[in-house]
Amino acid sequence: MSKPSPSFSDLNEMQTHAKAAADLLKQMSNEHRLMILCALGNQELAxxxxxxxxxxxxxxxxxxxxxxxxxxxVETRKASQTVFYRLKGDAAIxxxxxxxxxxxxxxxTTQCGEKL
Known part of the structure; x- marks a missing residue:
């Protein structure tokens, strides 16, 4: 059974967010940045x-x-001389x-970053 095709209003909604989605995917399209994001997937790291x-x-x-x-x-937190990174925003997570x-x-992991 096939899924129904998106409606015109669904496509209009996607058009509104297409640039943001493309920008997110461009960042993730680099192997090294993707590995960084995966490493941060469920934790904060220095x-x-x-x-x-x-x-x-x-x-x-x-x-x-x-x-x-x-x-x-990503967002940062500084503790003394150490900078910590974690994912920022629901989309990346x-x-x-x-x-x-x-x-x-x-x-x-779950969407909250807890291991299943």
Whole structure:
């Protein structure tokens, strides 16, 4: 049984949000940024922890984190000299959860970031 095709009003609604959705997917289309977002999927991590998990130079990691901050997909918290990152916004959290369920089911989390 096939799904009904979207109505005209559904397409108008998508048109309203198409640029934001495309911008989000552009950020996620880079393998390194996607790995950063997946690492942050259910936790807050310090830059040093991310640098240990993601095989990038510190300079490259910083550039990717800046891009994700600019796109408002991550937010930071500073404690003393340590900067912590976490996902920001429902869209990023939900998409990362779906990607984890498809490609890394052993790490699947709920939308709140709790392990299933």
């Amino acid at each position: 830059v040093s922890e991310l640098n240990h998990l993601i095989p990038l130079s510190q300079s490259a990691l910083s550039q990717h984190l800046a891009s994700l901050r600019h796109a408002e997909l 939900r998409i990362i959860a779906v990607l984890q369920s498809l490609y890394c089911p052993e790490y699947q």
